[in-house]
Amino acid sequence: xxxxxxxxxxxxxxxxxxxxxxxxxxxxxxxxxxxxxxxxxxxxxxxxxxxxxxxxxxxxxxxxxxxxxxxxxxxxxxxxxxxxxxxxxxxxxxxxxxxxxxxxxxxxxxxxxxxxxxxxxxxxxxxxxxxxxxxxxxxxxxxxxxxxxxxxxxxxxxxxxxxxxxxxxxxxxxxxxxxxxxxxxxxxxxxxxxxxxxxxxxxxxxxxxxxxxxxxxxxxxxxxxxxxxxxxxxxxxxxxxxxxxxxxxxxxxxxxxxxxxxxxxxxxxxxxxxxxxxxxxxxxxxxxxxxxxxxxxxxxxxxxxxxxxxxxxxxxxxxxxxxxxxxxxxxxxxxxxxxxxxxxxxxxxxxxxxxxxxxxxxxxxxxxxxxxxxxxxxxxxxxxxxxxxxxxxxxxxxxxxxxxxxxxxxxxxxxxxxx
Numbered sequence: 302x303x304x305x306x307x308x309x310x311x312x313x314x315x316x317x318x319x320x321x322x323x324x325x326x327x328x329x330x331x332x333x334x335x336x337x338x339x340x341x342x343x344x345x346x347x348x349x350x351x352x353x354x355x356x357x358x359x360x361x362x363x364x365x366x367x368x369x370x371x372x373x374x375x376x377x378x379x380x381x382x383x384x385x386x387x388x389x390x391x392x393x394x395x396x397x398x399x400x401x402x403x404x405x406x407x408x409x410x411x412x413x414x415x416x417x418x419x420x421x422x423x424x425x426x427x428x429x430x431x432x433x434x435x436x437x438x439x440x441x442x443x444x445x446x447x448x449x450x451x452x453x454x455x456x457x458x459x460x461x462x463x464x465x466x467x468x469x470x471x472x473x474x475x476x477x478x479x480x481x482x483x484x485x486x487x488x489x490x491x492x493x494x495x496x497x498x499x500x501x502x503x504x505x506x507x508x509x510x511x512x513x514x515x516x517x518x519x520x521x522x523x524x525x526x527x528x529x530x531x532x533x534x535x536x537x538x539x540x541x542x543x544x545x546x547x548x549x550x551x552x553x554x555x556x557x558x559x560x561x562x563x564x565x566x567x568x569x570x571x572x573x574x575x576x577x578x579x580x581x582x583x584x585x586x587x588x589x590x591x592x593x594x595x596x597x598x599x600x601x602x603x604x605x606x607x608x609x610x611x612x613x614x615x616x617x618x619x620x621x622x623x624x625x626x627x628x629x630x631x632x633x634x635x636x637x638x639x640x641x642x643x644x645x646x647x648x649x650x651x652x653x654x655x656x657x658x659x660x661x662x663x664x665x666x667x668x669x670x671x672x673x674x675x676x677x678x679x680x681x682x683x684x685x686x687x688x689x690x691x692x693x694x695x696x697x698x699x700x701x702x703x704x705x706x707x708x709x710x711x712x713x714x715x716x717x718x719x720x
Contacts (some may be wrong), residue, residue: 342559350501369455369515377451378416378463382470385409385429387418403442405545408477416462416474416686426479427462432471443471444545450521450547457512459534459544478542480535483593485532488602499640500678501539503595507674508541509533513590514667519585522552524560524581528589529570529603530596552583570615573659585660590670591656592616595623598649600634620657623650645680648673 312633388409389396398406406428411418413425415719432439443464450461465472480486483505486497498507526548534544548565559580564571572588575581595615601608603615610617622628626643629650636677652673658664666674 305419319543328404368511369453371519371521372452372454374449376450377461378462380465380472380474382465382467383602385465385472385473388427389429390421398428402440403626404431408565413449426477426606428475430473431477434469434532439471442470443473445547446473447658449549455512455515455540457508457515459542466659478509478534479537482531483533483535483541484530486598487596496636499637502637503674503678504539505535505541506594506597507671509543509593510667510671510674512541512543516669517586517667522583524550524552524583525586526550527566528593529567530593533593541691550581558582572661574661582661587656587664587667587670590667591653594649594653594656595619598634598646598653614633614669620654623654640682642682645677648677648680677678
């Protein structure tokens, strides 16, 4: 095969994005992900709508926004397999960050200017995702990553630096995100990881909203399709960046409201209209954002089979309480008690409810979501009061809760997350 970049962008229809594959990771609590994945057959969309590179090439321009742009051609380095072996010490076990359906993710080191492999600790750290050669899941999503993320540039999207395609070896090289995934910080009970404060949670939500908003407002709208806590990565300053574009698709064109495609994604986060019909709207992403907002408010997983019956699906369980001020107090994460005003919490709950509307037309745009989040960020904190309520987090099932691996009954594959 060799490193023939042009051959990456072959014409394909939407059914090419039907393989669950993601490298999950784990290193000192940073990079571990627990995906609840699904694959349900539905009608495929018209040919070409999922081919991002073809659409942008036809446009023949670079699209710019105040903070990001879509490039006409990918700006990626082509790495040799030897380069990446050297950068990871021959994929040495102690450089392993994690493992998932796609393959394994390793930490490597490259020169910060030339991206040539360097000695450990010198230059710039990178995350290298290596496809398992025996995987039936990886190639199409590897190709989608290059097609999409190779042309998208925004402060709140993880930067893809380059790729390798040599014989059967397929690898992707990303910027290294020091603090790992949002999922790790919200759900893993690691004494070395401090609970995220209210301010940091808002900062993360705002950053992720900017990233999604950029995708949705470009001329060639991009539907991310797998928004979840494990795909939001954090740098050293807790700046949020969206990762893993293996399931991304172009949005509807020609006046259409949606694209129809095979249902892919993660249980607990996928929008109900998409799961039921295969109809994918730009605002299907907004529903997933609402689920993550609910996780940020409560500190609870979107789906957890260790919880009692009736409480395993977070949205079904807690959505009715979001509009009730008294009940809202009982579902807020006890670890951030006293860090926010009741008014800010109520506004955040109301925004979450709007995002979780069953009708996609009634959901706000990500631009509107961002505006509300920035308003909430400006709400002053009230003086701490003695707690007069019992939080969900003090319940016995919460104390005993542990991160779990859950496989969908509809699909035996595992989709963990990204670099």
